[in-house]
Amino acid sequence: xxxxxxxxxxxxxxxxxxxxxxxxxxxxxxxxxxxxxxxxxxxxxxxxxxxxxxxxxxxxxxxxxxxxxxxxxxxxxxxxxxxxxxxxxxxxxxxxxxxxxxxxxxxxxxxxxxxxxxxxxxxxxxxxxxxxxxxxxxxxxxxxxxxxxxxxxxxxxxxxxxxxxxxxxxxxxxxxxxxxxxxxxxxxxxxxxxxxxxxxxxxxxxxxxxxxxxxxxxxxxxxxxxxxxxxxxxxxxxxxxxxxxxxxxxxxxxxxxxxxxxxxxxxxxxxxxxxxxxxxxxxxxxxxxxxxxxxxxxxxxxxxxxxxxxxxxxxxxxxxxxxxxxxxxxxxxxxxxxxxxxxxxxxxxxxxxxxxxxxxxxxxxxxxxxxxxxxxxxxxxxxxxxxxxxxxxxxxxxxxxxxxxxxxxxxxxxxxxxxxxxxxxxxxxxxxxxxx
Numbered sequence: 001x002x003x004x005x006x007x008x009x010x011x012x013x014x015x016x017x018x019x020x021x022x023x024x025x026x027x028x029x030x031x032x033x034x035x036x037x038x039x040x041x042x043x044x045x046x047x048x049x050x051x052x053x054x055x056x057x058x059x060x061x062x063x064x065x066x067x068x069x070x071x072x073x074x075x076x077x078x079x080x081x082x083x084x085x086x087x088x089x090x091x092x093x094x095x096x097x098x099x100x101x102x103x104x105x106x107x108x109x110x111x112x113x114x115x116x117x118x119x120x121x122x123x124x125x126x127x128x129x130x131x132x133x134x135x136x137x138x139x140x141x142x143x144x145x146x147x148x149x150x151x152x153x154x155x156x157x158x159x160x161x162x163x164x165x166x167x168x169x170x171x172x173x174x175x176x177x178x179x180x181x182x183x184x185x186x187x188x189x190x191x192x193x194x195x196x197x198x199x200x201x202x203x204x205x206x207x208x209x210x211x212x213x214x215x216x217x218x219x220x221x222x223x224x225x226x227x228x229x230x231x232x233x234x235x236x237x238x239x240x241x242x243x244x245x246x247x248x249x250x251x252x253x254x255x256x257x258x259x260x261x262x263x264x265x266x267x268x269x270x271x272x273x274x275x276x277x278x279x280x281x282x283x284x285x286x287x288x289x290x291x292x293x294x295x296x297x298x299x300x301x302x303x304x305x306x307x308x309x310x311x312x313x314x315x316x317x318x319x320x321x322x323x324x325x326x327x328x329x330x331x332x333x334x335x336x337x338x339x340x341x342x343x344x345x346x347x348x349x350x351x352x353x354x355x356x357x358x359x360x361x362x363x364x365x366x367x368x369x370x371x372x373x374x375x376x377x378x379x380x381x382x383x384x385x386x387x388x389x390x391x392x393x394x395x396x397x398x399x400x401x402x403x404x405x406x407x408x409x410x411x412x413x414x415x416x417x418x419x420x421x422x423x424x425x426x427x428x429x430x431x432x433x434x435x436x
Contacts (some may be wrong), residue, residue: 001152001182002082002117004189008034014190015081017106019045019071021056021264021334022123022158025088025169028059029194031068037077038069041109043422055362057333058162069244078113083190086110087123087158089264091337092271096291098127109134111142114151119183125269127276128210132179147179154178154187155205157212159191162263163332173197178207216269217287222256223266224290227246227297230258230436234304241420241435247255258436259419260301260389261294262328262339271272290332298342301418301436305343305385306350308414308432314384317351322380322406325390326366330419333360340389359394375418385414391421398422400430 006012016027019040027038040046048055052065059067070077078084088102103124110270120139122131136147145151156176161167163344174195178184184201192199202208230240233241240258247253261267274284309319328338345356356372363374380386383406388395407413415427417435 001119001186004167004186005032007190008193013037013080013083013159015039015078015084017078017084017086017110018088018102019049020087021058021162022160024049024054024056025058025160026087026123027069028063028067028160029169033193035298036069037081038071039075040071040073040080041105043073046071055333056162057360058160063077066173073129075109075113075129078110080113080117081114083186084110084114084118084120085123085156086120086321089113089336090124090126090268091264092388096270098275103130104134104138107138108142111139114139114143114145116145116150116152119154119178119186120151121156121187123156123158125157125212125216125265125272126209127213127272128206129276131205131209151324152179153205155202155208156187157208159215162334170194170196174199174335174364175202175208175211176200177205179204179205179368181413194205206325207300213269213273216266217273219256220261220266220270220294221263221286221290222254224293225258226256226258227261227293228377231293231300238253239435241424241425257420258297260297260328260339260342262337263334264328264336267294267328267339282344286346295342297436298339299346301387301389301416302346302350304434305387305414305416306352307346307414308434309385312412312414312432318357320353320382320408321347322383322386323354323356324358324380324386325372325392326356326361326370326372327392330391331360331393333362335361335365335369336376338370339398340415341372343387343389344370346370355383358390358392360392382408383413384408387416388421389418391419395421400426403432 002012014034015037016023017039019038027036030036049071054064060146088106089098090103093099138145159172174191176187176191176199178187188199203305216386233240270287273286277284326340327335349352355375357377357380366372366374404410411430415431415433420435
């Protein structure tokens with residue numbers, strides 16, 4: 001196994017496989033201390049990074065321009081690295097089962113190109129046991145090397161929060177685990193060089209894998225509780241935001257809020273855990289109940305919109321509904337697993353014409369992923385209702401006068417505020433206003 005001094009001196013390189021929302025910030029941070037190869041199978045991604053551009057907006061232009069990272073789509077370059085970090089997505093498929101193709105593909109690529117003595121560390125979110133049960137045998141098969149003799153593996157779950165400029169890579173404690181003590185020691189020193197918040201050593205790779213997957217499962221369940229409360233309070237004609245504001249005055253009340261739960265973490269990771277649980281004969285109840293609630297919120301919001309339009313005397317078939325925001329969360333361009341799609345799909349079943357605007361999303365990606373044509377803001381005109389689905393900062397500047405110009409009947413506009421982003425008192429004076 002390589003030693004830390006070789007990495008620190010630059011005589012042995014570090015490689016990061018997958019240069020997305022997780023891999024790029026990691027590669028850039030590592031580049032301040034080590035010689036780094038950034039590998040991605042996407043030639044367009046490599047080309048944009050070489051030009052100092054980041055379509056994910058996770059790394060600022062100045063920081064990217066000064067980064068000491070060698071970008072490549074040539075897998076043979078991985079043979080130059082002593083530590084190879086795999087940071088590829090782990091999505092779910094159409095049946096909400098783990099889609100292991102990215103991590104399996106990356107593992108095969110690494111195995112076919114790694115050298116003896118390497119350490120392969122995974123950051124991708126997986127179910128407990130996947131690294132050792134699936135990745136290790138594949139690495140051995142493709143490399144012809146023996147794990148524990150010719151190379152070792154570790155796991156250090158990513159904790160990137162897209163769009164968050166406060167809780168950044170360096171400021172979040174890093175969990176690390178190795179298959180043996182020397183590997184764990186090496187990874188602790190390796191990540192300790194860039195993580196100011198410190199390193200926590202997990203006792204095993206499985207513990208580290210499990211810790212990661214329950215972080216987002218816990219958040220998912222807490223948001224599911226808030227969503228269920230919102231469903232209850234809506235039937236009771238109680239404003240959920242006001243309830244949460246009042247309850248939040250107690251010191252130990254957790255500040256979760258209802259909403260759409262998408263993205264590549266919270267809306268996905270619980271299914272990795274439940275998949276593994278079911279494979280060993282345990283059928284989760286609470287986790288899957290939370291998932292059902294959260295996955296049903298898009299339908300609920302669409303139905304509230306339809307009911308509000310019917311109450312206002314709108315003819316539903318052929319009605320025009322504007323939708324602000326398509327990404328999975330505010331202030332990021334990431335469209336992966338966006339649950340805004342559920343609102344669009346449900347409204348389309350009512351033969352409603354949905355007009356979508358998102359200033360951050362990539363138009364080509366939106367068309368490819370969801371079949372949605374993104375429109376400029378000034379194209380949202382003659383509307384019967386407007387749904388604010390994602391609270392991008394760009395939408396904060398929308399005032400009453402501008403909003404009125406969007407509606408077919410300015411004095412009878414309907415606004416559905418999923419994120420409780422707009423001022424209720426101001427909106428309620430001029431529109432039929434509802435918030436989740």
